[in-house]
Amino acid sequence: MSTGHDDLDAWKRQRTVTLAFELADSGRCEHFGDIAYTLQFERGLSISLIDDPAVRRQLNERCADAREALAPEPEPPEAPETVTTRAQTPSLLRRAASALRRSGTLASGLRSAAS
Structure with a gap:
């Protein structure tokens, strides 16, 4: 026979797990420690309900996935500008010299300088 107390405990358990997964999926938490810290301020919630190695691992993975999804995509590297070489x-x-050659003054200037 179910009592009201059992229903309340089940509700608290479900609410704790639901909030933990919502926090993990939001991308605001980096790992389980952040989730546990946030949930400790929720009245009536017990961190011990989610303090299981399998749940911790799942929450950490979901945190990482959410933060990765929120991270901006890296911009493709820009094509380097054409670098002009000395040649x-x-x-x-x-x-x-080429300007002087085109104007024809280079040849006459060299002859006069030699004399």
Whole structure:
């Protein structure tokens, strides 16, 4: 024969387990310790109801899964900008010499400097 006291204990047990799994799935808790700390402030709930190695492991896994789901996806690495090498970019002297060559003053300037 069921008594009201048995029903109350069953309700407390169910509520404790339900809240523990809700906290684990929310992503706010990192592990079982955070869940136990949070539940200790709930009136009438007993941490001992969820203090079982199998339940701890399951809560820890659910916490990790929830936090992983909430974490932003890592951005793909950006393509590195094209790095110009020295061979691709002429030096200042080469650019000046090529400008002088195009204008035709390099050859005449060298002849006059030699004389």
